[in-house]
Amino acid sequence: MPTLNWKGKLLSPPTPATLTLDSLLFPKGRGYPKARPDGRVIFGDNFAVMAALLPEYEGRIKLIYADPPFFTNRKFQARVGRGEDSRKPSKWKMAEGYHDDWADLDAYLQFLYERLTLMHRLLAADGTLYLHLDWHANSYARLILDEVFGAENFINEIVWTYHGPSPIRTAFNRKHDTILMYSKSKDYVFNVDDIREPYNPNTLATFKASRKAGFGKIPDLERGKVPEDWWYFPVVARLHNERTGYPTQKPEALLERIILASSNKGDLVADFFCGSGTTALAAAKHGRKFITCDEAVRAIHTARARLAGTKSVFTVERDVRMKTEVASKSKKIKVKAGDGLVTLQTSLDVDFWEIDPDWNGKTFRSAAQAQRHVRSGVIPMELKIKIGGKVCIRLVTVEGKQFQLNV
Numbered sequence: 001m002p003t004l005n006w007k008g009k010l011l012s013p014p015t016p017a018t019l020t021l022d023s024l025l026f027p028k029g030r031g032y033p034k035a036r037p038d039g040r041v042i043f044g045d046n047f048a049v050m051a052a053l054l055p056e057y058e059g060r061i062k063l064i065y066a067d068p069p070f071f072t073n074r075k076f077q078a079r080v081g082r083g084e085d086s087r088k089p090s091k092w093k094m095a096e097g098y099h100d101d102w103a104d105l106d107a108y109l110q111f112l113y114e115r116l117t118l119m120h121r122l123l124a125a126d127g128t129l130y131l132h133l134d135w136h137a138n139s140y141a142r143l144i145l146d147e148v149f150g151a152e153n154f155i156n157e158i159v160w161t162y163h164g165p166s167p168i169r170t171a172f173n174r175k176h177d178t179i180l181m182y183s184k185s186k187d188y189v190f191n192v193d194d195i196r197e198p199y200n201p202n203t204l205a206t207f208k209a210s211r212k213a214g215f216g217k218i219p220d221l222e223r224g225k226v227p228e229d230w231w232y233f234p235v236v237a238r239l240h241n242e243r244t245g246y247p248t249q250k251p252e253a254l255l256e257r258i259i260l261a262s263s264n265k266g267d268l269v270a271d272f273f274c275g276s277g278t279t280a281l282a283a284a285k286h287g288r289k290f291i292t293c294d295e296a297v298r299a300i301h302t303a304r305a306r307l308a309g310t311k312s313v314f315t316v317e318r319d320v321r322m323k324t325e326v327a328s329k330s331k332k333i334k335v336k337a338g339d340g341l342v343t344l345q346t347s348l349d350v351d352f353w354e355i356d357p358d359w360n361g362k363t364f365r366s367a368a369q370a371q372r373h374v375r376s377g378v379i380p381m382e383l384k385i386k387i388g389g390k391v392c393i394r395l396v397t398v399e400g401k402q403f404q405l406n407v
């Protein structure tokens with residue numbers, strides 16, 4: 001079997017992260033139900049985080065979706081603030097997103113190799129990996145996956161097609177990504193009936209017109225067809241409600257198909273390149289448990305805010321080596337609490353705020369949250385909540401500044 005080699009190819013044992021609990025989030029102001037968390041959002045480098053998860057999760061994760069940097073050698077920024085007019089890029093408000101720049105291809109391949117090896121260990125025997133890349137590196141990744149998973153465990157090369165503007169005038173517009181799908185064994189979960197889609201109206205008309213269409217085989221037209229390995233889903237564009245402003249956000253519909261196909265309700269789904277949190281969100285909406293991780297603070301913030309809109313109780317954790325600045329005072333922020341209502345007054349552009357109505361001074365238990373609507377820019381400044389003892393609020397501005405204030 002041919003294998004891919006590069007300068008510095010090595011599997012060195014990872015140093016596990018030391019994870020600490022940052023907060024527990026109970027969505028939709030339901031107080032603190034005595035539920036065990038369904039999900040974990042972890043701030044840290046995924047190499048160290050996956051290593052820290054091994055003792056508990058080795059061989060237990062049913063599905064891993066990985067959407068790493070693509071080796072574009074670019075720095076991606078997040079678009080923040082109120083509404084963006086696509087015709088006036090100079091007016092966009094930007095903030096740090098994530099970096100996809102590398103010393104060289106060797107460094108990138110080594111980065112992928114050591115992480116894919118840990119993902120393979122974390123996957124359950126009937127688990128599946130989806131690795132999302134594009135033309136920059138997918139040909140190398142295919143060989144790495146053959147080595148780590150075994151070429152016999154290759155299942156699909158899925159092509160995700162989309163439209164969009166492009167400056168290219170010397171080649172065809174590059175408008176597809178490649179998702180490589182590998183299982184850990186021959187016995188893997190694939191829920192074919194959960195991902196069927198309606199037949200094309202032309203196909204339906206052909207079968208209606210002639211019983212002999214389809215070489216005499218009449219498919220179950222009502223049941224729908226198994227999708228091909230090329231998918232069309234629109235990219236998350238400016239006017240889409242799901243848009244967060246986080247760079248290279250993937251469509252929820254794409255993750256839904258993957259989750260429905262390759263996991264069952266109650267299964268554990270992981271995404272160690274969380275970004276805006278699309279996988280965790282789709283997992284939560286479909287009754288799956290989730291673990292997601294990112295090393296960019298904006299990604300963690302974006303994912304947490306999105307997940308606050310689901311029913312899932314989840315933890316936010318971090319590797320102790322990841323430091324974030326959290327201010328505990330600001331003249332620009334005033335908070336009033338009483339009579340089951342917490343009111344925020346501030347001149348800051350707030351993106352997200354949350355309340356612990358019975359602050360124990362240790363773990364922030366977020367029992368009510370408000371977030372800015374991306375398109376309208378509106379965020380509720382009052383939240384109803386039963387106040388138990390001391391009230392503590394946390395707040396994140398659109399620029400990414402964080403505050404934690406005792407009321």
Ligand SMILES: C[S@@+](CC[C@H](N)C(=O)[O-])C[C@H]1O[C@@H](n2cnc3c(N)ncnc32)[C@H](O)[C@@H]1O
Nearest residue numbers: 045046067098249250273275276278294295296
């Ligand atoms: C292509 S984006 C993921 C987008 C995501 N699928 C979504 O729908 O928003 C890649 C993400 O991987 C993160 N990342 C890159 N290297 C990482 C590392 N070593 N550990 C954790 N996260 C990393 C980046 O910060 C970025 O948010």
